[in-house]
Amino acid sequence: MYSEINGRKLTNSANKEIYLISDYKLQDLKNIVICDAIVLDYNDKEGCNKFLRNIRQSLIESIYLIPVFILSQFDEVDLVSVELSDGIISTINNPLILEKTNLLAQRRDNLKITEATSTESRILNKLLRFYYTRNKELTPVLNSKSHIGYEYPLISGHYKVEESIDLLALLNNLVDQDLFLNQFVDKVKLCKNCSSSFLNYREVCPKCNSFNLVAEGLIHHLDCGYIGLEKAFGNPRQLICPNCEKGLWQFGVDYTKPTGTFSCNNCKHLFRESTKNVFCFNCRNITTPEMLINANIYSLKITENGTKMAIGEVKKEVEKTEPNVSGFVSFTTFTTFLEYEIQRTKTTNIPVSIGKIKIDISINDKNRLGHRFINLVEEIGEFIKNTSLSGDIITVGPNDVFLIISPFNSLTKLDFLLGNMQISIQKMLSMSFPEYDISVRVKSNFIDGRTQKTEMINDLIR
Ligand SMILES: [Zn+2]
Ligand SMILES: [Zn+2]
Ligand SMILES: [Zn+2]
CATH class of the missing domain: 3.40.50 (Rossmann fold)
Known part of the structure; x- marks a missing residue:
């Protein structure tokens, strides 16, 4: 037929x-x-x-x-x-x-007609409606070709590889909003620069930075306390201590073999603690293991709340027209980055700097400016993007606040940067809008691993 x-x-x-x-x-x-x-x-x-x-x-x-x-x-x-x-x-x-x-x-x-204009809300709708109708779990699928090692086949195609964090942020957001319930599946380490999981962990010589190292066997002669390279003890079947010249008798009784010693083929340096670094195959960035993003991979199950929203019984929040600055991450993605930084700081104890630039304007003035205000925010955003340091994660949050996580800069450096930005933006505002009362406030802080995400955000957007 x-x-x-x-x-x-x-x-x-x-x-x-x-x-x-x-x-x-x-x-x-x-x-x-x-x-x-x-x-x-x-x-x-x-x-x-x-x-x-x-x-x-x-x-x-x-x-x-x-x-x-x-x-x-x-x-x-x-x-x-x-x-x-x-x-x-x-x-x-x-x-x-x-x-x-x-x-x-x-x-x-059962599905009622719902409106969704932005791509993000269409993806959200799709997740809700697909998993409501299917009544099954959203399961990540292991895929060595995927940028982060896992893919969520229903939605992965909507994100470019460099937007992988946005995808994870969307999923976290679904859980925060009680639309889905998550269950831990795996932990992945991702490059901070490009979020790839295709990483090479290498031991490095602390003296010359060469990777050309060999693991060396050591022997500790308990009788005389001497520790030296195994090869210096001669014939493995008849080991003799080069220090006291006694023959070694039995492993674990009169001698032991401490582990974890390297010698460098490049500069011949012998050392116990090697420095570790991580090379990203994708963007060729070199970093330390502590600087990687620790992201949890979850499977997700729709909640009762999610079901209500899927069928259209409850409405989503009205979408706001948000300023759009290229190079900025969405507010959702920013909060996910913040969560990663908090987790990382807990394990490394290396504090990370976070800062804000807030535009203070009265509601009246904001209404008078109308759409020109969005343009203004975009213009300021453009300026911040160009003045900030590469590696900074920036967003526009609620209450006209620009938020910056500055993982590679000290608080003093960020303070200095924010101070300069404040002066320039204030100058720009008084020149372009002399008849309005708009001011700029800045503030910086530590991500210390103890203060929670929401608490930090609430403090900053005030
Ligand atoms: Zn070396
Ligand atoms: Zn000895
Ligand atoms: Zn990378």
């Missing part, structure tokens, strides 16, 4: 439009909206996986919510396809197809 879908209609008792697709080459995604469900043939694994990803990566509800089953007789189906599909079947007359299709149709009928 001819149809717009390049596939075979499967006859069924409920007379539903269910199609089996085996050829993925000339398939147009839009056509599937007329189907009640589709079955994808796993004989062409790559074609099937790609087509399924395309369906679920759409932001159009009638496409991404469609029930999809995978027909695989002999092959084990890849994890991403399992996560994205509604079931794996080995024959086309499996009753699961109809059962699940009916169930999903019922749940889809």
Whole structure:
């Protein structure tokens, strides 16, 4: 039978439009909206996986919510396809197809029309509606090709690799808002510069910074207290102490082998404590293990609250028109970075600087300025971006506050920087808006590992 879908209609008792697709080459995604469900043939694994990803990566509800089953007789189906599909079947007359299709149709009928304009809120809607209709957990899938080592197949496609932290921030935010409940899966260490997990940990010679080191065996002769390289004790079967010239008798009784000694092939330096550094394969940044981002990977389950929002019973907060400065992270992402810094400071005890630049303006003046105020904030943001140091994480938060985490700068340096910014911005304001009373306040602080995220944010945005 001819149809717009390049596939075979499967006859069924409920007379539903269910199609089996085996050829993925000339398939147009839009056509599937007329189907009640589709079955994808796993004989062409790559074609099937790609087509399924395309369906679920759409932001159009009638496409991404469609029930999809995978027909695989002999092959084990890849994890991403399992996560994205509604079931794996080995024959086309499996009753699961109809059962699940009916169930999903019922749940889809509950969904009220909601409005979402920004991409972020469309992604949020999609997460809520997909996992509400499916009633299953959002599970991260291990993927060595993924930037952070894991992917969330339903939404990973909406983020560029350099936006991976934004994705994690969105998920954290869902939990903070009690829309999803999280469960710990894994901990990943990410490059602070580009958030890649493709990292190389290396021991470094503390003297010459060479990586060309060899681990050396040591022997501690307990009788005389001498510690030296194993090779200096001669024949391994008949060890003789070079210090007291006695023969060594039994391991653990008259001698031991301390571990963790290196010698440098470059400068011949012998040392116990090697410095460790981390090389990022992705951006070639070199840093220390303490400076990496420690991000938790969670699986997520929709909550009662999330269900209400998914079906449209409760409305989301009205979206604000926020100033948009390139190079700034969203406020959500910023709070996630802050959380990472707090965690990191706890383990390293190296305090990190955080600061704010606040625009003080009366509500009246703000209303008088109207849209010009957004432009003004954007202009100031542009200035801050250009004056701050690379590696600084900046956002515009509530109450017209610019927030800066400055991981690589001391508090004194940040203080100095903020002071200069304050003078320049104040000058710019009195020149451009002489008839308005707008002032600039700055403040800096330590992320000390003891003060909680919310407390710090509340203190800064005041
Ligand atoms: Zn060396
Ligand atoms: Zn000895
Ligand atoms: Zn990197």
